[in-house]
Amino acid sequence: MHKMPDAQPAFQFVDMRQQHDVARLGMWVFLATEVLFFGGLILSYSAYRTGYPTGFAEAARHTKIVIGTANTAILLTSSFLVAWAVTVARLRDSRFAALLLWTAALLGVVFLVLKGVEYSAEFNEHLLPGFGFAFSGPHIHAAHLFFSFYLVATGLHAVHVAVGIVVLVVIGLRAHQRAYSDLYHSPITVAGLYWHFVDLVWIFLFALIYLPGRGG
């Protein structure tokens, strides 16, 4: 019966289990810093939204909710595929794990393309601060703050998505080369954690950017 050679831990670890726990913990430490990184942006948004409730609602009505909703569904789906890929890789079905990871990466690319379409529409409507911003009505100051948050928060998020796409493609290649198994799967687990976090951030950005001001 064909059996893969068992993976050996790096010298500083007692066993594969400990090595895996350390890798996962390291990623969570990084993600905790990321929580506070995006948290600072969300704090400033919250402060100014309580200050300008009407202006923020008025500005948020100008965001492209169809693209925003589609992009949320796309990221949720890609996250699901990555979670599935992690379970599949542990079962040593490497080719299928690679396929799932690459599909998830492709969905990430679709996300960025749609984001580009959205930015371009907003550029044409003079909604992007720093690129000829204009807003009719009494709420221009609040709208400028809202779209500054929008541009910075979604821009930084898009950078995270771009990094995640590269990571998923590389990890997919490694999976394709049968690098992972039930004993050794830290890279795919850790890459998955990062991608899910990018999804998590978007869930909150979606609620703060696209949903306000729709009800009247």
Added chain:
Amino acid sequence: MTRTRRPPRVLLLSWLALLALLATTVTIAYIPLGVANTVIAIIIAAVKGAIVAAIFMELRERNPLTVTFAGAGFFWLGIMLWLALADYVTRPNFPPVMKWGL
């Protein structure tokens, strides 16, 4: 070699629940409910986030060290939002009156 090419049930159900919550939150956003719109949107986002963290990020395995480190990030986020917003929402002259174009 076992080949399971159907997604684990819990992952499939989580994904469907996330999409259902997305549809729900967008629908509710169009119903005028005043402040409740914001509260509902945040609660639904938190539920979606909890599903992603618990199922996709495997926090439901309850590895004590991982849960502590994950929780620490959100704990400090909570402190930051709480203290900073306690300041901003109680300032008598916030936001300052500003003129556009200065």
